[in-house]
Amino acid sequence: MDSLDATAISAPELAARIDPSTLRDRSDGPLYLGIADELRRLIESGEVTAQTRLPAERALSISLDVSRVTVASAYRHLRDSGWISAQRGSGTYVSPTGSLPSWGSLAGDRDAATLELVNASPSASPLLADAYAIAAERIRGRFDAGGYAPLGLLELREAIAAYYRGRGVPTTAENILVTAGATDAIHAVLATFTEPGARVLVEHPTYPGVVELTHSLGGRCIPVPVDPDDTEGFVAAADRAARQSAPTLAYFMPDFSNPSGARLPLHTRRQLSATMHRHSVLTIVDEVAADLSLDGSPDLEPFGAATPDIATVTIGSTSKTVWGGLRVGWVRAEAGRLAHVAATYARRQLSVSILDQLAAVELMGKYDEVRRVRADLSRATRDHTVALMRDHLPDWHFRVPDGGLSLWCSLPDGIRSSALVAEAHSRGLLLAPGLRFGTGYAFDDHQRIPFTRSLHEISSAVEILARLSSAGTPTPSIASNRPAAVV
Numbered sequence: 001m002d003s004l005d006a007t008a009i010s011a012p013e014l015a016a017r018i019d020p021s022t023l024r025d026r027s028d029g030p031l032y033l034g035i036a037d038e039l040r041r042l043i044e045s046g047e048v049t050a051q052t053r054l055p056a057e058r059a060l061s062i063s064l065d066v067s068r069v070t071v072a073s074a075y076r077h078l079r080d081s082g083w084i085s086a087q088r089g090s091g092t093y094v095s096p097t098g099s100l101p102s103w104g105s106l107a108g109d110r111d112a113a114t115l116e117l118v119n120a121s122p123s124a125s126p127l128l129a130d131a132y133a134i135a136a137e138r139i140r141g142r143f144d145a146g147g148y149a150p151l152g153l154l155e156l157r158e159a160i161a162a163y164y165r166g167r168g169v170p171t172t173a174e175n176i177l178v179t180a181g182a183t184d185a186i187h188a189v190l191a192t193f194t195e196p197g198a199r200v201l202v203e204h205p206t207y208p209g210v211v212e213l214t215h216s217l218g219g220r221c222i223p224v225p226v227d228p229d230d231t232e233g234f235v236a237a238a239d240r241a242a243r244q245s246a247p248t249l250a251y252f253m254p255d256f257s258n259p260s261g262a263r264l265p266l267h268t269r270r271q272l273s274a275t276m277h278r279h280s281v282l283t284i285v286d287e288v289a290a291d292l293s294l295d296g297s298p299d300l301e302p303f304g305a306a307t308p309d310i311a312t313v314t315i316g317s318t319s320k321t322v323w324g325g326l327r328v329g330w331v332r333a334e335a336g337r338l339a340h341v342a343a344t345y346a347r348r349q350l351s352v353s354i355l356d357q358l359a360a361v362e363l364m365g366k367y368d369e370v371r372r373v374r375a376d377l378s379r380a381t382r383d384h385t386v387a388l389m390r391d392h393l394p395d396w397h398f399r400v401p402d403g404g405l406s407l408w409c410s411l412p413d414g415i416r417s418s419a420l421v422a423e424a425h426s427r428g429l430l431l432a433p434g435l436r437f438g439t440g441y442a443f444d445d446h447q448r449i450p451f452t453r454s455l456h457e458i459s460s461a462v463e464i465l466a467r468l469s470s471a472g473t474p475t476p477s478i479a480s481n482r483p484a485a486v487v
Helices: 011-017 031-045 057-064 068-080 128-142 154-166 182-193 208-216 231-245 266-278 335-346 354-364 367-392 417-425 455-471
Strands: 084-087 091-094 115-117 176-179 199-204 220-225 249-252 282-286 312-317 329-332 406-410 429-431 446-450
Touching: 011 031, 011 057, 011 231, 031 068, 057 068, 068 084, 115 455, 128 354, 154 176, 154 329, 154 354, 176 182, 176 335, 182 208, 182 249, 182 282, 182 312, 182 329, 182 335, 199 208, 199 231, 208 220, 220 231, 231 266, 266 282, 329 335, 354 367, 367 406, 367 455, 417 429, 417 446, 417 455, 429 446, 429 455
Parallel strands: 115 429, 199 220, 199 249, 249 282, 282 312
Antiparallel strands: 084 091, 176 329, 312 329, 406 446
């Protein structure tokens, strides 16, 4: 590990995250163990991420108002149990979670996989074939041109702008940049606004790709715990994190968040948007799942609609409502801000496939039908998955989401997602370990189960998990119970 690339946490910032109530009364043991337990809690929860440089012993002792010997003993205890490591002449660091494959590589070849439940990506919409047929006819008239549309085809940008106007957000084609899917859109935005050392608020758990991209750009993710049953607490936590960490960016999925399924009510999203604007934090709003309501819940005002347009940048895509193979996503932003994103994106991509864009134009013209068809298909697979899970895995706990494409399951005591995933892989079932949805060691006690495959495939997957769960999967053999990152 190169210490120059690692992020650091200051002594006052770390001390502020330690619960003082756990240190006041140490009748159950010495004070240094209380500090060690608190630091381990922060690492496990992801509040202090892997490879973060911890403050010097003397600095932390001053911030905690304890002796340096006490902090040194806490650090030594954590080193002995593998949570942190010391580098001579460099400092003390949170131990890395291991060499993890990139998020995009976890699924391998989906067509060749026996049962691939890594990606929450549904099969193609029944409407897609006709859209491509129409696009194939329309593209004939464009063969004499060069085939590039750097910002995206004008007719597609206008169609996307109309989609936002229909949701109550004034938008023109000048506010839209077409990208090759949502991941390209997120990368373009982060690459434009993330300086080395920048801090980015992310809901926790969150989409793994954002964590990877932020780290690759030299930024640091600041996790904000999200509970689908207590979204009010999310606003307070985000406000506190913004005050403590001074982030420049935030990345949120306000509608059917991946993987938790949380959806922010109207008053909560307005309050959160205003809070980020007050802290001068640019909010990246991922709306990839915004149109995946399954139980007829009403559409909500888009995040940021009540704040100045320059305060948010919105990401959208056809990947979840239509098909992941239709590589069409977009960025919606204030025109001046969008120009900066477009300049960044132009260095990465000359143009999105014209054929895909023409198909997307056709689908955006009947988007209400696209949404209805996807909801009908996903509702059936969700209900099938929920029934199977309750029958075969009664000790797995989850909240039935009213939208999105997956279940976020709390595992029974003694089962680690990393070990479960490794065992399932040996039986032909590919899953993403819960660790991947956090910023460090968090969520090895959770498992995401997408309900995006056929009913037969979902049944087979649940049968494998039930056998593994009843047999008891092995837990990582590390004395500290530090979860192993195994795929």
